[in-house]
Amino acid sequence: MPGAARRSTRPYGGKSPEERRAERRRRLLDAALQLFGDEPGYRASSVAAVCARADLSTRQFYEEFRNLEDVLVQLHREGNARAAEAAAEALARAADAGYAERAVEAFRAYARVVADDPRRVRVMFVEVVGVSADLERRRLETRRTWAELVLAEVKLAIERGEVPSRDYRLTVHAFISAVNGLLYDWSAGYIQATLDEVLDELVTILVGAIERQG
The missing domain is CATH 1.10.10 (Arc Repressor Mutant, subunit A)
Known part of the structure; x- marks a missing residue:
């Protein structure tokens, strides 16, 4: 032209x-x-x-970018992508380990990426909540993706005979909610503890919930 x-x-x-x-x-x-x-x-x-x-x-x-929400979406996606990559690499390294060790390695890798920057914790777990119907859908889809990843690991542990066979969906979703809340509270200074202490507590919650009978 x-x-x-x-x-x-x-x-x-x-x-x-x-x-x-x-x-x-x-x-x-x-x-x-x-x-x-x-x-x-x-x-x-x-x-x-x-x-x-x-x-x-x-x-x-x-x-x-189209608007500020577009930027927020990108930051949320970017943080989760980095964490997912770290968790996948940890699982690959621990391919022959038992489920408890795999859970520890993957979760620590995930949390260290997320908790490395308190600003990213706030963006990923707080600022994205309730912004719009579209972003809320994206946020819940992301949580569902994380839940499916954990459930796939639990299914593998069941097949190996390491944990009881039952429906773990509520357990996993409850754990993800605990992760989001506790990591944010820690990053905001509401909880006086080291990151290692926070991670140990969350892993204890996950392993204990999976190992319970019935």
């Missing part, structure tokens, strides 16, 4: 346009993580505030 603006495909400052765009996107996400996960929180933030912290324009923001 005559007169239409063309996006440069030439390197600038030693970086390709794709690299510069990825860098801008990362700056926006990092700025949003700071605002959403600390002060003032997601609901009191604005596109202008995110852009100011990232030192980018609103035009550049809207080239990457």
